Every structure is written in C-alpha cells, then in structure tokens.
Amino acid sequence: MKKAKTHKLPVRAAISFTKSKSWRHYPIGLSLILIIPLCLLLGFGFVYPVGRLLGQSFFAPDFGLDNYRRLLETPLYLRVLGRTVIVALIVMAASLALGYPVALAMARLRRDLAGVVMACVLLPLWTSALVRSYAWIVILQRRGLVNDALLGLGVISEPLKLIYTEGAVILAMTHVLVPFMILPIFGAIRAIPTELVQAARNLGGGQFTVFARILLPLSLPGIFAGCLMTFILALGFYVTPALVGGPSSLLMATLIGQQTTETLDWGFAGALSTVLLCVTLVIVVCFRKALSNNRGISNVA
Amino acid sequence: MRRVILKGETVTLEKIEKNFAETAVVRDVSIAVQAGEFLSLLGPSGSGKTTLLMMIAGFEAPNRGRISVGTRDITFEAPNKRDVGMVFQRYALFPHMTVAQNIAFPLRMRRCSRAQARDRVDAMLAMVRLEGFADRLPQQLSGGQQQRVAVARALVAEPPVLLMDEPLSALDKKLRETMQLEIKRIQKRLGVTVVYVTHDQEEALTMSDRVAVMADGELMQVGAPIDLYHRPANAFVAGFIGKMNFLEGEYIGHDGGEAVIRLSQTATVKCPTSSATAVVGQRLTVAIRPEDLSVRPSGDVRPGGFKGRVEAALFVGAAYVVLVAIDGRAGEVVEARLPANGGSLPLVPGDIVDVFAEPSAVRLFSHQQRQAA
Numbered sequence: 001m002k003k004a005k006t007h008k009l010p011v012r013a014a015i016s017f018t019k020s021k022s023w024r025h026y027p028i029g030l031s032l033i034l035i036i037p038l039c040l041l042l043g044f045g046f047v048y049p050v051g052r053l054l055g056q057s058f059f060a061p062d063f064g065l066d067n068y069r070r071l072l073e074t075p076l077y078l079r080v081l082g083r084t085v086i087v088a089l090i091v092m093a094a095s096l097a098l099g100y101p102v103a104l105a106m107a108r109l110r111r112d113l114a115g116v117v118m119a120c121v122l123l124p125l126w127t128s129a130l131v132r133s134y135a136w137i138v139i140l141q142r143r144g145l146v147n148d149a150l151l152g153l154g155v156i157s158e159p160l161k162l163i164y165t166e167g168a169v170i171l172a173m174t175h176v177l178v179p180f181m182i183l184p185i186f187g188a189i190r191a192i193p194t195e196l197v198q199a200a201r202n203l204g205g206g207q208f209t210v211f212a213r214i215l216l217p218l219s220l221p222g223i224f225a226g227c228l229m230t231f232i233l234a235l236g237f238y239v240t241p242a243l244v245g246g247p248s249s250l251l252m253a254t255l256i257g258q259q260t261t262e263t264l265d266w267g268f269a270g271a272l273s274t275v276l277l278c279v280t281l282v283i284v285v286c287f288r289k290a291l292s293n294n295r296g297i298s299n300v301a
Numbered sequence: 302m303r304r305v306i307l308k309g310e311t312v313t314l315e316k317i318e319k320n321f322a323e324t325a326v327v328r329d330v331s332i333a334v335q336a337g338e339f340l341s342l343l344g345p346s347g348s349g350k351t352t353l354l355m356m357i358a359g360f361e362a363p364n365r366g367r368i369s370v371g372t373r374d375i376t377f378e379a380p381n382k383r384d385v386g387m388v389f390q391r392y393a394l395f396p397h398m399t400v401a402q403n404i405a406f407p408l409r410m411r412r413c414s415r416a417q418a419r420d421r422v423d424a425m426l427a428m429v430r431l432e433g434f435a436d437r438l439p440q441q442l443s444g445g446q447q448q449r450v451a452v453a454r455a456l457v458a459e460p461p462v463l464l465m466d467e468p469l470s471a472l473d474k475k476l477r478e479t480m481q482l483e484i485k486r487i488q489k490r491l492g493v494t495v496v497y498v499t500h501d502q503e504e505a506l507t508m509s510d511r512v513a514v515m516a517d518g519e520l521m522q523v524g525a526p527i528d529l530y531h532r533p534a535n536a537f538v539a540g541f542i543g544k545m546n547f548l549e550g551e552y553i554g555h556d557g558g559e560a561v562i563r564l565s566q567t568a569t570v571k572c573p574t575s576s577a578t579a580v581v582g583q584r585l586t587v588a589i590r591p592e593d594l595s596v597r598p599s600g601d602v603r604p605g606g607f608k609g610r611v612e613a614a615l616f617v618g619a620a621y622v623v624l625v626a627i628d629g630r631a632g633e634v635v636e637a638r639l640p641a642n643g644g645s646l647p648l649v650p651g652d653i654v655d656v657f658a659e660p661s662a663v664r665l666f667s668h669q670q671r672q673a674a
C-alpha cells in the first residue's frame with residue numbers, strides 16, 4: 001500500500017514543478033492583456049445579451065413568472081420541449097451508430113488512407129449548414145430525387161411526404177452533426193497503443209474480443225465527448241430544422257426564433273431560452289456524472 | 302492453490318527472411334531453440350530483433366521461411382491461436398482492468414471457469430510476489446510491479462514459449478538486476494522456453510543459456526555466453542561481446558608453430574597458426590581482450606610482445622585499466638586490464654612498458670570482416 005503512494009508523489013511533484021516553471025516563462029500580466037479582447041467579445045457579444053434575454057423573461061411585459069406559467073400550462077410548448085430532447089437523443093444515437101465504425105476504420109487504416117477518409121469527414125464541416133440543408137430539400141421534396149426515383153421504379157404511385165417531417169429533420173441534423181461524433185472517437189481510438197491490441201491478440205483474443213474488451217472500453221471517453229457535443233448542438237440547432245422541418249416537427253430553437261422575429265414576444269422567448277439552457281445544463285451534469293462514475297473512463301481520460 | 306507447471310517446447314526458425322518495402326530487415330536467419338532453453342537475441346538497435354520476435358508472435362509474416370513450435374508449423378497461424386506468451390517492452394497492461402482482471406484475461410479467452418481462473422490468478426500473483434495487489438489498477442503500480450504483472454499475465458495460460466522484448470529496458474539499473482534474477486527463477490521453475498530480446502550484452506550473458514547475436518538483420522553467431530566470449534566467430538561478435546582491442550597488422554610468417562603479426566616497425570604479436578590462414582604480407586585484424594594483456598615495467602622485450610608508453614592508469618575498483626600507446630604506431634592505444642590485488646600499481650603515465658599477450662589469447666580476423674563489422 002505504502003509503496004505505491006511514495007512512488008506516485010515524486011511524479012506529481014515533478015509535474016507541478018514543470019508547471020510552475022512555465023508560469024515563470026509567461027508572466028501573468030502578459031497573459032491577462034492577451035485574453036482581454038476575447039473577454040470583451042464574450043462579455044458584450046454573449047454574456048450581456050443572453051443575460052438580458054433571460055432577465056426579460058421575468059420582466060417583460062410585467063414583472064413575475066407569467067411567461068413560465070404560460071410555457072408550463074400550454075401543452076403545445078411542452079410537447080415542443082419534449083420533442084426537442086427526443087430528436088436530439090435520436091440524432092445523437094444515429095450519429096454514434098454511423099460515426100463509430102467510420103472513426104474505428106479511420107484509426108485502423110494506413111496513415112495516407114486515413115487522411116483521405118478524414119478529408120471526407122471534414123469537407124462537409126467546411127460547407128455551410130445552410131447549403132447542406134438546402135441539398136436535403138432537393139433530395140426529399142415532393143418531386144425530389146427520392147420521390148422521382150421511387151415513382152419511376154413503380155414502387156409508389158403517389159409522391160411520399162418526406163420533406164417537412166420529423167424524419168427529415170433527424171436525417172439532415174445527423175448528417176450535419178456526425179463529424180462532431182467521429183472526431184473525438186477517432187482521437188480516442190488513435191490514442192490506444194497498438195501494443196494493447198497486440199497483447200490482447202497474443203493472449204488469445206479474436207478480432208471481436210479485441211474490439212469489445214479493449215477498443216470499445218478504451219474509446220468510451222471519445223464516445224462520451226462525441227455524444228455530449230452532438231446532443232448539445234442538436235438541442236439548440238436552428239438552421240436545419242427551420243428549413244427541412246414543418247409545423248408538426250417544431251423544435252425549441254425554431255420556436256424561440258419565431259418569438260423573437262415574428263411575434264416579438266421577448267419575454268416569452270427569454271423564458272423558452274432559460275428552460276432550454278437549464279435542460280442542457282442538467283443533461284451536461286448528468287453526462288459528467290456518468291463519466292466520473294465509470295472507472296474505466298476516469299482511468300483513461 | 303494449484304501449482305503452475307509448464308513444459309517448454311522447441312522453437313524452430315528456418316531460413317527466415319523479412320522485407321519492409323524492398324529493405325531486407327531479417328536475412329536468412331535459422332535458429333533452433335531447445336525446449337526449456339533461455340535464448341537471447343542480442344544485437345544493436347535496428348538489427349531486426351523485434352521484427353524476428355513479431356514474426357514468432359504472429360504480428361508480422363515472414364517473406365520466406367518457416368517458424369514452428371514443437372511440431373506445429375505456426376508460420377501463418379493467427380496470433381491468438383499460437384499459444385505463445387509475450388511480454389511487451391512497455392508492458393501493455395490493460396489500463397481499464399485491475400491486476401487480477403489483466404491476469405485473468407487469457408483464461409477468460411480460453412473459457413476457463415471463474416473459480417478456476419481465480420485460483421490460477423492467485424497462484425500467479427504468489428509466484429511474482431504480488432499477493433494483495435489483485436485489485437489495483439496498473440497505473441497504481443510501480444514499473445517493476447507492472448513488469449511482474451505482465452510476466453504473470455503472459456504465463457498464466459501456460460504457454461510453452463515466452464517471448465520478451467527488452468522487458469527491463471524501462472527500469473533503473475538496480476531494479477533491472479533484481480528482475481533479471483526474478484525472471485530466471487520463474488523460467489527455471491516453469492521450464493518454459495524463453496526467447497528474450499535485448500541490446501544489453503551483459504544482460505544477455507548473465508541470463509541466457511545461449512545467445513544469438515544479430516547485426517543488420519543477419520545472424521552472426523549462436524552459442525553459450527562463454528563460447529561467444531572466448532570463441533567469437535567474427536570480428537563483430539568479438540567487438541560486441543565484452544571489451545576488445547582491435548589492431549591492424551601484417552602477417553609476416555611463422556616462428557616455431559606460431560604466426561607472427563607485425564603491428565609496427567618495432568611491435569609484433571604472435572598467435573596460434575591454426576587461426577591464421579594467410580599469405581605473407583596480408584593485412585589482418587588482431588583482436589586481444591584487455592584482461593589478456595600483461596603490462597610490466599620495461600625490460601627485455603619478449604618475442605610476441607611490444608614496447609609502449611603508458612598514457613593513463615586508472616583504478617576502477619576490481620582492476621586497473623592501463624592505456625598504452627604502442628611504440629611506432631602514432632596515436633594508437635591498447636587497453637589492458639590488470640588485477641588490482643590490493644596493491645598499488647607501479648605505473649604512471651609516461652612510463653615505458655613491455656606489453657605481452659599469450660599467443661593462445663590472440664585472435665585474427667580478416668581485414669574485410671572487420672570492415673563489415
């Protein structure tokens with residue numbers, strides 16, 4: 001017992017030593033000056049307007065919790081909130097299902113081939129979400145690619161309603177968000193030393209065992225990071241649901257957008273934002289808790 | 302608790318060749334490792350030792366040749382079907398599993414019952430002296446302890462062969478020596494065949510039954526440590542194992558059944574004719590171990606000896622190391638190692654001395670051979 005402890009301490013001491021040294025290289029004053037522009041930008045561009053919006057939920061039009069009462073007492077709004085969470089969960093799950101194999105393949109491929117796949121993953125990220133959403137409209141609309149093909153083949157006689165549905169929203173959002181799942185998982189798998197895989201094989205493990213008992217558990221930190229990222233992005237996603245979704249697939253972000261641009265009800269928009277923010281925070285905390293409870297992950301991460 | 306008893310098997314490498322994109326990394330290597338033998342692959346970094354081990358473990362396939370364990374041909378067998386244990390250089394313990402789970406891993410792969418697995422894990426932990434560490438995670442262990450877990454994990458499924466790739470290189474000198482003894486003790490007790498990779502000749506000599514010296518992908522010599530030391534097959538082995546003085550010389554004929562090699566106008570050495578198949582005038586390399594040279598204050602030069610001037614005389618504990626500049630050879634120095642015997646050495650830098658080597662302790666290598674090495 002004692003031995004391991006005394007062994008660990010010098011390591012920690014060494015780490016804090018190098019840390020303190022780097023502080024001496026970069027004086028604190030200089031660091032502060034360098035981050036002032038970012039702080040100002042965050043303060044005026046983010047904290048102030050968000051704070052004001054949240055504040056207005058209690059003050060506009062009158063002081064009180066009227067906006068929140070309205071939200072909680074109207075089934076429509078609660079349904080939108082529930083739908084938003086469920087759609088975000090589905091998008092997250094779909095991204096994981098589609099993204100994990102890609103990340104795994106990328107991590108196990110030769111370096112040059114992995115680079116090609118990586119470019120394919122990143123390329124969509126460099127195109128605007130607007131463009132990608134319009135592309136889905138072209139594919140899914142009443143006389144779009146899919147319907148034309150199915151009609152032409154005689155599989156259906158009437159065009160299917162594909163666009164402006166919840167399915168279209170989920171499909172398009174998954175497409176936009178899947179790189180945010182792939183990248184952290186790829187990073188996690190890449191970081192697993194080859195020797196661990198070789199050791200598992202050497203000790204009698206087949207390909208599947210190596211995946212299930214070594215790669216999967218050791219890539220959990222990447223999975224958690226990817227899930228958290230896609231889920232949070234999906235919760236607040238605006239452009240794609242607004243374009244490919246319809247009234248029956250209204251999500252929170254679109255609803256908030258309507259309040260601020262169409263009905264100009266800033267107080268209610270603030271209340272909706274506050275609730276969405278709280279839901280996001282609660283879920284982030286739950287994720288973190290799950291993360292720290294999992295021994296394997298805290299060890300690796 | 303069940304005693305772990307293993308029986309080693311032979312490992313046969315036949316004409317193994319391995320290329321990485323045109324470059325030959327292992328060339329025509331054949332070694333027959335006996336059952337229960339401890340064989341070291343010794344060679345400088347980049348000589349192909351790891352590649353050879355990876356081919357035995359199944360992570361690389363040879364371009365040519367055959368690998369077998371016992372009577373089984375495993376040349377193209379999947380790594381998980383080979384039943385060959387391996388200890389990796391950086392241990393490769395699974396960081397998300399406890400010590401016990403790590404050691405039980407190969408047993409789980411072999412569908413061993415939980416109760417039986419627990420007994421075997423306990424037996425292995427006792428063998429590597431880590432009782433009470435079963436529920437630790439690898440990063441809660443010191444380097445030496447991780448090493449022991451890696452050994453236990455590699456041996457728990459009772460493979461007939463154990464491969465180790467520089468397993469002690471990450472440990473400090475003291476711990477390394479302890480672990481060398483520990484590994485030998487376990488190997489003796491289990492009777493497992495060990496193929497052990499190292500670039501540390503001292504480690505190879507102290508641990509091995511036989512050592513296979515490799516250089517540049519080729520096998521230089523296989524033999525017991527004492528044979529490699531006293532009967533090196535070529536200049537490379539002579540230089541790589543232990544300390545050796547190499548001197549260029551010219552064969553000038555015999556003298557009473559001994560070949561005479563001229564080192565300079567005034568300096569000659571003699572060696573048994575049997576080791577010289579040279580024509581008069583041929584240039585050869587003379588190799589003499591420091592401990593085979595005697596150095597004494599100048600008197601009459603004996604035939605087969607030469608004069609020199611002491612450059613430095615150093616006390617190194619068990620011996621004196623004396624560096625002597627050879628008379629007539631500018632700047633060239635031989636190293637002699639004289640037993641200390643408790644007395645002080647009557648030699649100081651600048652002294653003129655006689656240097657002598659028993660002919661039987663002098664070896665000759667052809668010039669080209671030395672160049673190649």
Ligand SMILES: Nc1ncnc2c1ncn2[C@@H]1O[C@H](COP(=O)(O)OP(=O)(O)O)[C@@H](O)[C@H]1O
Nearest residue numbers: 321322326344345346347348349350351352353
């Ligand atoms: N996967 C590989 N691809 C290309 N070259 C390799 C590979 N593995 C090893 N080599 C080369 O083969 C040679 C021998 O390597 P290695 O077997 O690791 O030597 P050692 O273990 O004796 O230090 C080195 O020159 C190394 O660069």
Ligand SMILES: [Mg+2]
Nearest residue numbers: 347350351352
């Ligand atoms: Mg190596």
